[in-house]
Amino acid sequence: MARQATNDAFLKTSFLDGANASYIxxxxxxxxxxxxxxxxxxxxxxxxxxxxxxxxxxxxxGASWQRTDGPITANSELVAALVGNWLPTEPVIGKK
Structure with missing residues (x-):
């Protein structure tokens, strides 16, 4: 009998799949x-x-403590410094 109750619970909530999240x-x-x-x-x-x-x-x-300055962009100076890829940012840094 417990299996039947589990099946009923699944049927009642199966629409809560992640694919439907934005719709819901x-x-x-x-x-x-x-x-x-x-x-x-x-x-x-x-x-x-x-x-x-x-x-x-x-x-x-969202959280009250979330960042307000946005995410670090993939081509920022900080990212270039961390990954060692200076080619895209070298001209910009040279002008500073």
Missing amino acids: EDLYARYQSDPGSVSSDWQEFFAALKEKREDVIAEAR
Whole structure:
């Protein structure tokens, strides 16, 4: 009998596959703005999560400690120094 319950749980959550993540995030954002904009099945699912709208928005914005200067670009001077590939940046450095 436990196997049957496991199968039921899988069937109820199989749509949560990673390939559907952006679609479900979009639906959830629409639900947060206007619950009537998604089907009744999705309304029921999202309501069952019982998440506060403010918490969802804060989570979507990312961590408060995240970098604000963006990622290091592949052709920056720092990357060139670390990997020893000075050819692309040598003319720029020479002008400094």
